[in-house]
Amino acid sequence: THFGFRDVPLGDKQKLVGEVFSSVAGNYDLMNDLMSLGIHRVWKRYFVATAQARPGDRVLDLAGGTGDIAALLKERVAPRTARSDREVGSVVLGDINGEMLRVGRDRMTDRGRVRGFQYVQCNAETLPFPDASFDLVTIAFGLRNVTDKDAALREMRRVLKVGGQARVLEFSEVKVDWFKPVYDFHSFNVLPRLGKLFAGDADSYQYLAESIRKHPPQDELRAMMDDAGFARARYRNLSGGIVAIHDGWKD
Numbered sequence: 001t002h003f004g005f006r007d008v009p010l011g012d013k014q015k016l017v018g019e020v021f022s023s024v025a026g027n028y029d030l031m032n033d034l035m036s037l038g039i040h041r042v043w044k045r046y047f048v049a050t051a052q053a054r055p056g057d058r059v060l061d062l063a064g065g066t067g068d069i070a071a072l073l074k075e076r077v078a079p080r081t082a083r084s085d086r087e088v089g090s091v092v093l094g095d096i097n098g099e100m101l102r103v104g105r106d107r108m109t110d111r112g113r114v115r116g117f118q119y120v121q122c123n124a125e126t127l128p129f130p131d132a133s134f135d136l137v138t139i140a141f142g143l144r145n146v147t148d149k150d151a152a153l154r155e156m157r158r159v160l161k162v163g164g165q166a167r168v169l170e171f172s173e174v175k176v177d178w179f180k181p182v183y184d185f186h187s188f189n190v191l192p193r194l195g196k197l198f199a200g201d202a203d204s205y206q207y208l209a210e211s212i213r214k215h216p217p218q219d220e221l222r223a224m225m226d227d228a229g230f231a232r233a234r235y236r237n238l239s240g241g242i243v244a245i246h247d248g249w250k251d
């Protein structure tokens with residue numbers, strides 16, 4: 001294997017994550033469907049449908065990848081039923097990886113979604129936006145790949161307007177006992193095999209399974225949001241804790 005996944009020094013993590021996502025970009029959407037049996041679509045729909053967003057809002061989706069969340073957000077901030085320009089909001093899709101952004105933009109263009117999107121290559125740890133720029137900031141299946149998560153959470157809060165919401169959708173800790181062995185088998189056996197079979201790349205999917213295990217569980221992430229200065233930080237488990245949605249507000 002060309003990646004030494006275990007015991008990677010922290011400084012190299014950024015580069016490694018870059019290689020992983022450049023390597024999976026072209027197959028990313030297919031793999032999401034295969035790995036989750038399509039359920040990721042339901043999680044993402046729920047995540048966006050219950051976010052604090054209104055027509056006319058300006059929103060940022062971090063680690064936005066191929067644009068699933070951005071496309072759904074656009075329907076909420078710029079609905080087809082908008083009656084004036086004031087009800088037509090915009091979505092900024094930020095991602096550190098140029099290849100993921102390119103796939104995302106091509107996909108949006110193919111689906112006829114062009115206006116109202118902006119693509120910005122950026123690291124979630126150091127955002128290139130002024131304070132108080134957005135009504136809502138989201139990050140879905142992205143935070144666990146960020147090296148300095150505390151910095152990313154602080155940045156999310158900084159670029160929010162007062163009253164704005166930050167939302168994190170991420171794999172979390174499974175809370176249903178009987179499901180744990182099934183989930184482990186899926187993560188460490190099925191997943192790398194699917195990666196090898198369909199993407200010719202077992203290593204990247206092995207990395208993904210491991211990054212899920214290392215990510216802070218529900219209460220720990222909520223405490224990190226408190227520390228980053230968010231008000232009323234809370235979470236909700238979906239599918240028994242396979243994923244969780246964390247929210248925080250800027251007061």
Ligand code: SAM
Nearest residue numbers: 021063064065096097100123124140141142145
């Ligand atoms: N949000 C999309 C979705 O739900 O389908 C993509 C999720 S994908 C698993 C993770 C994304 O995080 C990749 O596109 C990767 O390039 C991006 N990423 C990793 N580290 C990042 C960082 N430090 N800042 C911004 N994006 C990052």
